[in-house]
Amino acid sequence: MVNAFAAPMGLVAELTHRCPLQCPYCANPVDLHRASAELDTATWRRVLQEAAELGVLQLHFTGGEPTARKDLVELVAAAAGFGLYSNLITSAVRLDETLLGRLVQAGLDHVQISFQDTEAANADRIGGFPGGHARKLIAARAVRRAGLALTVNFVVHRQNLVRVPAMLDLAEELGAGRVEIAHVQYHGWALPNRDALLPGRTELDAATEAVEAARVRFKGRLSVDYVVPDYYAARPKACMGGWARRFITITPAGQALPCHVAESLPGMVFPSVRDHSLAAIWRESPAFVRFRGTDWMPEPCQSCDRREIDWGGCRCQAFALTGDASRTDPACEKSPDHAVMMAAVARQSAEPPDFVYRRYGAAAETAG
Amino acid sequence: MTGESVIPVFGTGVKFRFDTVRSAWVVLAPERLFLPDEQAVEILKLVDGTRSLGGMIDVLAERFAAPRATIADDVTAMLRDLGDKGVVRW
Numbered sequence: 001m002v003n004a005f006a007a008p009m010g011l012v013a014e015l016t017h018r019c020p021l022q023c024p025y026c027a028n029p030v031d032l033h034r035a036s037a038e039l040d041t042a043t044w045r046r047v048l049q050e051a052a053e054l055g056v057l058q059l060h061f062t063g064g065e066p067t068a069r070k071d072l073v074e075l076v077a078a079a080a081g082f083g084l085y086s087n088l089i090t091s092a093v094r095l096d097e098t099l100l101g102r103l104v105q106a107g108l109d110h111v112q113i114s115f116q117d118t119e120a121a122n123a124d125r126i127g128g129f130p131g132g133h134a135r136k137l138i139a140a141r142a143v144r145r146a147g148l149a150l151t152v153n154f155v156v157h158r159q160n161l162v163r164v165p166a167m168l169d170l171a172e173e174l175g176a177g178r179v180e181i182a183h184v185q186y187h188g189w190a191l192p193n194r195d196a197l198l199p200g201r202t203e204l205d206a207a208t209e210a211v212e213a214a215r216v217r218f219k220g221r222l223s224v225d226y227v228v229p230d231y232y233a234a235r236p237k238a239c240m241g242g243w244a245r246r247f248i249t250i251t252p253a254g255q256a257l258p259c260h261v262a263e264s265l266p267g268m269v270f271p272s273v274r275d276h277s278l279a280a281i282w283r284e285s286p287a288f289v290r291f292r293g294t295d296w297m298p299e300p301c302q303s304c305d306r307r308e309i310d311w312g313g314c315r316c317q318a319f320a321l322t323g324d325a326s327r328t329d330p331a332c333e334k335s336p337d338h339a340v341m342m343a344a345v346a347r348q349s350a351e352p353p354d355f356v357y358r359r360y361g362a363a364a365e366t367a368g
Numbered sequence: 369m370t371g372e373s374v375i376p377v378f379g380t381g382v383k384f385r386f387d388t389v390r391s392a393w394v395v396l397a398p399e400r401l402f403l404p405d406e407q408a409v410e411i412l413k414l415v416d417g418t419r420s421l422g423g424m425i426d427v428l429a430e431r432f433a434a435p436r437a438t439i440a441d442d443v444t445a446m447l448r449d450l451g452d453k454g455v456v457r458w
Contacts, residue, residue, distance in 0.1 A: 055390060057401060109381055109398075177381060178400075220457070
């Protein structure tokens with residue numbers, strides 16, 4: 001059953017790129033889609049039905065900010081009707097009791113709320129949304145009162161990493177069943193902000209230690225997912241569990257991607273759900289087949305005994321750092337390009353530079 | 369887990385259902401997914417919010433015509449493991 005053509009497990013539905021927050025590490029592409037380019041409700045319904053028929057089990061509504069879509073409740077209800085487990089990944093600054101009640105009624109299973117820090121002033125500065133942190137706290141408590149499972153997500157970096165212990169405590173206090181402490185991945189908006197975000201080794205080790213201790217303390221009631229920073233890793237992550245092995249991402253405009261950053265890869269044509277069925281895209285589209293399995297791999301991956309564990313790491317990171325998407329992920333210490341990561345770590349300044357905030361047109365202003 | 373009178377229930381946000389595409393039982397949890405083995409499936413089918421651990425052991429000991437003590441050890445170990453993963457609680 002588990003082979004190159006096994007059914008996908010998850011569908012990541014990026015409903016919109018619109019978002020009230022402007023986090024400088026956003027994984028969305030720097031060229032954001034406008035609202036007018038978004039898929040309509042009927043097309044999303046069809047995609048959800050095709051996903052369920054193809055074997056998708058879990059659906060992740062995300063964005064941008066998925067609550068910016070007026071038809072979110074309708075799409076959650078459609079997903080429940082097709083038997084999909086649905087997860088809402090939200091900034092929660094607009095998630096009030098009324099909307100939550102409607103989402104529960106529609107069959108939502110789980111909510112993930114992103115926090116930018118535990119200190120309100122710094123959280124609001126990072127997200128670029130005054131008052132946002134306070135709203136998130138209110139929304140998180142409302143999620144638990146509504147009886148829904150809650151995940152609390154913290155993206156961590158040099159400007160908040162010292163508060164990882166406080167983040168873990170906050171997750172517990174809010175009644176979360178799961179907490180993610182995720183180091184920034186340097187894609188999308190995060191790459192131009194890398195010097196402002198990449199932590200030092202000492203701070204990183206302290207954070208990792210706090211996570212390990214919390215895992216023991218929370219066992220069985222609060223699970224801790226920890227995403228380590230590639231820049232200090234010896235081995236790459238099995239990005240998305242391997243290219244086109246487990247997940248399909250649909251962008252707001254309807255492109256189907258093997259991962260949410262894949263649009264950054266030049267020369268690849270990603271099929272649109274406006275023109276093709278999800279099954280055809282999954283099984284046959286050249287973009288999905290391109291890096292699936294192990295045949296495409298260069299050395300040192302091809303002869304590595306971890307090739308079906310790491311799956312060559314991340315294609316988008318390989319491209320972003322080497323200019324060639326088919327090379328071994330430079331996060332791997334066996335990669336001939338591993339030195340580019342060491343160089344970024346070595347270049348760190350004492351004080352972080354200013355953020356480039358995520359907003360329409362902002363990258364062009366600074367790309368110069 | 370203390371004693372056979374505890375009543376296991378699914379964790380918040382956990383769903384246990386049959387997937388017709390894979391012809392297999394699956395456990396769906398917040399951003400996690402488990403494909404339980406046959407033994408775990410038989411145990412999870414008995415988690416209904418009213419049946420105690422002891423009641424589950426009774427059912428399985430009879431069904432598999434096995435010594436009750438053996439079944440009790442297996443079921444308790446399996447539930448503890450599922451509990452650590454947040455799939456069930458009591």
